Amino acid sequence: MREHFGRTLNAGGRIVIAAAAVAVLALAGCSGEVTDVDRAQAQVTAAEKAVTEAQSAMKAASDSFCTASRTYLQALDRYGDVFTQTTPTVGDVRKAGSDLAKPRDNALDGAEAAVAAQAELVAAQRELADARAALERAKAGPSGTPATSATPQPSATPLAPAATVDRVKTAESEFAAAQSAITDTTPLADASVQFNSAAVALEFSWLRLFVDAGCVPATQTEQAQAAVSAYVTTLQQDLAAAGYYTGAIDGVYGPQTAAAVEALQKESGLPVTGALDKATAAALQSKLLAVGGAAAQQDTATTAAVQQTLKLAGFWDGPVDGVWTPALTDALRSFQTKLGVEPTGAVDAATISALEKAIAQGKQATPTPTPSPSPTP
Template identity: 65%
Template sequence: MGTLRTRMPARLSAIVIASTVAALILTGCAGEADPVERAKAQVSAKEKAVAEAQTELTAASSAFCGASKDYITALDRYGDVLNDTAPTVGDVRNAGADLAAPRQDAVDSAEAAVTANQALYDAQQELVDAQAALAEAEAGPTGTPTEPAPAPSSTPLAPTASVDRVKQAESELAAAEASVTDDTPLKDAAEQFNSAAVALEMAWLALFADAGCLTDEQAAQAEAAVRAYTTALQQDLLVAGYYTGDVDGVYGPLTVQAVEDLQRAAGLPVTGTVDKATAEALQAKLAALGGAAAQDSVASTAALQQTLKLAGFWDGPVDGVWTPELTAAVQAFQTELGVEPTGTVDAATIAAFQKKIADLQAAAPAPSPSPSSSDG
């Protein structure tokens, strides 16, 4: 640079310097003279940034829906291994190991969606600030700026409760895995894993729905009905003194245990599944308690009838009375789902129904959750 400067003619050097100074002066003057145009440019740039952030969130949300569906499918295959007629402890362990990759993909995609959601919120906030600056510039030093746009709200992509339930179910499955050794009886290993795996699958299905991955209104209603049935059952079992967990609508190990305890107390076969006799025993227990418990004693059966009605397998009354016709409807429903048509409601049946709902949406484009909507 020193060599070039010494060889440059003095007159040319003066012209270059003068032009540079003039450009700087004119730029400064233009900036000072037209703050409105400068503010408009900022708003335009921020609007573009919001559009780009929304596109990124849409893509991230779609990726999460795809990855979580793959993980749910892997969990379902895991349940198939556990329900096999002759699984080994090695099968159980190997199937559990096969969950690692799809689980990581689901977790990674969830984190990416959360990051994209935050980026959209930040971009929206910057746009609001730019619009406020433009309003001030247009009003001038003596004017009154127009009312600023409302600040954006940062809304999670899914309710915190759904996310927490997934984390809890993941921990329960990890505990079930840790409890199995080479000396664990195969039957016990399968039971431990099955209830934990079903609970995890259902927790992810709930998150899948809450995150907006179910687009069909009827499917969403049916998924909600399944959770309503389990919630009503848990509430009845809680009032009856058999359930000690959270009433969260997830048919997990504690729900199975509560049903088994009820059956033992009633002198019924201990299956952990709800049939006509078990439902009647629960209703009798609640009726004996009297008061509000007696009034609510039919809630879980009524919720089951509503679920079957939405699925097209029940055209009778939603009255909370378990009849032979209801047993037949449950069996027909189970046949359609591809599970054993026992006429009783168990975790596998509920999980199969929720997976069926998710499968119905496989061909539908993944929606983009609205970050400006209110938290569910």
Template identity: 70%
Template sequence: MAVLAVVGLAGCSDVSDVDRAQAQVSAKEKAAADAKAAQTAASEKFCESSKTYIEALDRYGDVLNQTAPTVGDVTDAGTDLARPREDAFDSAEAAVAAQQELENAEKELAEAHAALDRAMAGPSSLAVPAAAPEPTTTPLVPAATVDRVKQAESEFTAAEEAITDKTTLVDASQQFNSAAVALEFAWLRLFAEAGCLSDPQAVASASAYVTALQQDLAAAGYYTGEVDGVYGPQTVAAIEELQKASGLPVTGALDKATTAALDAKLLALGGAAAQQSTATTAALQQTLNLVGFWNGPVDGVWTPALTEALMAFQSELGVEPTGKVDAATISAFERELAELTQPKPTSEPSPKPSS
């Protein structure tokens, strides 16, 4: 109706410039409101489909963490991811398109308001159009977050393609599991930054340990990737290089001996590197404290008690109690921290006994 009003007014010679400009503002307000509604619907659809994909990735991780996963298990689980992945990407593209439509609508509305201001100011102001204010909309998520999802998808695809009928899954498990965990983490961050998570702090808490680990590995010269808090194949490869250089069993998982070797390397380097030699262990202590499995000091000292606390956490969450931090444990950290941030249902008050 607002558009028809604009057309109708345009054909009336006795209608003022102010009336025409006001009608144009009304039309653009309606268009902006419609664009906002469409953007909200698209965002909700993205949240729904990305949550489904994240849950599928989580189930995939559960398959990989079974006692004896087979190539068939991995193949079947990978097939089960195809549809949720497609839906998540389609809804992401739709949400981005809806966001762009909203930005365009708000820009046109701002221009219409500027034109109305000029019309109300009088004929002398019409000759010099004032610049319309820029719309205040922001991108759906930061570009860096989208790029990290694309990187994780690429790493995961490469890990899948590396598995053949002759692959020994035990040997490949750390690299492959870390690719799955990295993909889940990357989508969780996207999920949180798109406004789909009620408490984004859960993702930040889950990645704090990984960030400290990456920083320590980078300072020691073993990690060259981006310090992003996402436990992926590059992080595992850096741990393996550290273990090789230190004469330790190459597992790709962090335990007391590997942490001691990392600390020794940082202390030998001196300076800033030496100052953060206990950061990784302190971050592990803090993370275990958050999930209720460590009440000792957060001092960066890996003790037998810390190993016991880690094994207790792993047993409680159904992860093999190795006392080592691997992809499965990182995934369990994330799940447990996310659950801790969910609002607890309010219980109904008990009825009072009748007197």
């Protein structure tokens, strides 16, 4: 149905151009003989008008998509807040999940409309290029040479990189799978790690699409995403080198990343939380050292990434040396407390989401200073 609708729009655009050209010719005929140049000029004038209208339609469709996407991101953000509560229930998850349906559909419809509007604009631009070329030929006459060379045909530029679109599709699929796994008998505490990671991955993926589609300028939102993505990318690379992660190195803390951390923890005899804490980081470093080679040379990269990311948030003033100390754990807990995340001292999907928000909003969540102890008498 949607393909048929798109074809109808294309046909309608050509009808409008032809009608406009006829109107121009009718006016030209009132003043004398209509020449080939007159006809060609009429086609150019009509095509220029069609391009202007298509540009307006494209802007309207893009604005609509950005508005719908922003609403969906806000809904996803509220959904993620369910997991920062101390006692989320299956009912909380389902209610919040049902609230996502309409914003998601609106965002997807908006994306489809923007793509269709872009195709219409490209088609109108091609019509204009052809009309201008025909005008040059008409001016040159039967035996002449057009004054200008052939005009390159416009081509459609994707609204967002294919990799960004594919990541959104993957995140939507992972999130749907996580939703379907929640039943009345599901121990939510056991499922929350995977479920939360799926929700955060979906929000991050849409945020990247939101930025790549030009809905926001290159502001702190993009910088924040890059900073957090750098940490997750490092973690994924280390997990892959240790043999625990086989997914894409995409900088998104999704279900596959959480599962890889869980596998490492299980094999190392640690509590299976899916979050990176001091003990898990040490276990990962040991695995990388056992692997040797290039992996052993980067065994401190993940911890260093934690330090660097917390430094960006204004929570770490120590060295970025890849050594996980009790002070780093305390800094992480302070950050989590300030942002309303459970202070576990471990990096999980909820913490990453809170960190991204803090940097994006330009708020350095500076810890509350601890009063200095009074001198001992």
